[in-house]
Amino acid sequence: MTKKAIVFDNSGTLIERFRVIKDVSTGELITHINSLNLIDSFLNAALVVLQFNTNCLKGLDPNTLISDFVIENNIDFDISYYSTDVSKEEITAILEKDTAIIKDITDTFPLLKERVPNMELCNGSAVIIDIAEERIAYTITSAGQLFSGVKETIAKLQDNDIDVFIASGDRSAAIKRLADITGVPEGHAFATASTHRKAEIVANLQEKGYKVMMVGDGPNDILAFKQADSAVLTTEQKDGDFPDKLKNYADFVIGDISEVLQIDF
CATH class of the missing domain: 3.30.470 (D-amino Acid Aminotransferase; Chain A, domain 1)
Structure with missing residues (x-):
C-alpha cells in the first residue's frame, strides 16, 4: 500500500x-x-x-x-x-x-x-x-487564528493513515506552537521554509516512498506544487490575491480546508 x-x-x-x-x-x-x-x-x-x-x-x-x-x-x-x-x-x-x-x-x-x-x-x-x-x-x-475545522481535518487525515506535515516561511517558535495546537508531530513541522525548501521537503518525502499532496495559497508554494503528486490551492483566506500563474499549477482549488478530505490522491 x-x-x-x-x-x-x-x-x-x-x-x-x-x-x-x-x-x-x-x-x-x-x-x-x-x-x-x-x-x-x-x-x-x-x-x-x-x-x-x-x-x-x-x-x-x-x-x-x-x-x-x-x-x-x-x-x-x-x-x-x-x-x-x-x-x-x-x-x-x-x-x-x-x-x-x-x-x-x-x-x-x-x-x-x-x-x-x-x-x-x-x-x-x-x-x-x-x-x-x-x-x-x-x-x-x-x-x-486557525481556520474553522483545521484541527478536525488534520485528525481525520491522521486517522486515515495520511501523514501530515507543515512547511512554512514563518519563524520557528510560531511553527512549533502551531504543531502543538494542531497535533502535528514536531518533527513534521518545518519553519522558515523558502520556496525551494518547500519543494525539497516534498521531494524528500517522495524519495521515502510517499505520494504527496501540497496544500498552499501563495506564490512561494509554486515549486512545491510542481513537485507534488497533487497540488491544492486553498482560497479560504478571503483577502488573498490568487494570480493566474498560481491557479495554473493547482490540480484542485478549494474554499475550505476540510475539502482536502474529499480529494483522492
Missing part, C-alpha cells in the same frame, strides 16, 4: 492571517497588500524573517536601530521569499548599515491587536529588504 502525506503551508492555509506592513520611508501602515505580491513588484527584494518573539520589543527604546537589536542580541534570521537570489551574508551586510528603528516594527502592534483581538498564533516580525537600494523598505508583523 502506497504511503500518503499532505504538506500544508501555514499562513493563509491553516491560519487565517492578519498582517500589518509599514512603509519605512513614508510611515504608511498597510493591511490590504499581500507581502509576497509586494516583493514580486520589486526587481530585487527579499522577505527576511526575524527569529524572535515580538513581545521582547515592548520595553526597548523605540529609537533603537533594528540592526543594533539584531546584532547585539545575536538574533538569527532566514530568507523566506525573494524576487532574486540573495545570500544570507549579503542580507547581513545590508542589515548592519540600515537605519530603520524598532518603532518601525512596534508601530504596527496596535492595529494588529485591533484586527486580531483573540490571536492564537503570533507569526512574528519580518522585514522586506530592497536589495538594489540596500535598505529595509518595509516591516511586517503578522498574527492569526
Whole structure:
C-alpha cells in the first residue's frame, strides 16, 4: 500500500492571517497588500524573517536601530521569499548599515491587536529588504487564528493513515506552537521554509516512498506544487490575491480546508 502525506503551508492555509506592513520611508501602515505580491513588484527584494518573539520589543527604546537589536542580541534570521537570489551574508551586510528603528516594527502592534483581538498564533516580525537600494523598505508583523475545522481535518487525515506535515516561511517558535495546537508531530513541522525548501521537503518525502499532496495559497508554494503528486490551492483566506500563474499549477482549488478530505490522491 502506497504511503500518503499532505504538506500544508501555514499562513493563509491553516491560519487565517492578519498582517500589518509599514512603509519605512513614508510611515504608511498597510493591511490590504499581500507581502509576497509586494516583493514580486520589486526587481530585487527579499522577505527576511526575524527569529524572535515580538513581545521582547515592548520595553526597548523605540529609537533603537533594528540592526543594533539584531546584532547585539545575536538574533538569527532566514530568507523566506525573494524576487532574486540573495545570500544570507549579503542580507547581513545590508542589515548592519540600515537605519530603520524598532518603532518601525512596534508601530504596527496596535492595529494588529485591533484586527486580531483573540490571536492564537503570533507569526512574528519580518522585514522586506530592497536589495538594489540596500535598505529595509518595509516591516511586517503578522498574527492569526486557525481556520474553522483545521484541527478536525488534520485528525481525520491522521486517522486515515495520511501523514501530515507543515512547511512554512514563518519563524520557528510560531511553527512549533502551531504543531502543538494542531497535533502535528514536531518533527513534521518545518519553519522558515523558502520556496525551494518547500519543494525539497516534498521531494524528500517522495524519495521515502510517499505520494504527496501540497496544500498552499501563495506564490512561494509554486515549486512545491510542481513537485507534488497533487497540488491544492486553498482560497479560504478571503483577502488573498490568487494570480493566474498560481491557479495554473493547482490540480484542485478549494474554499475550505476540510475539502482536502474529499480529494483522492
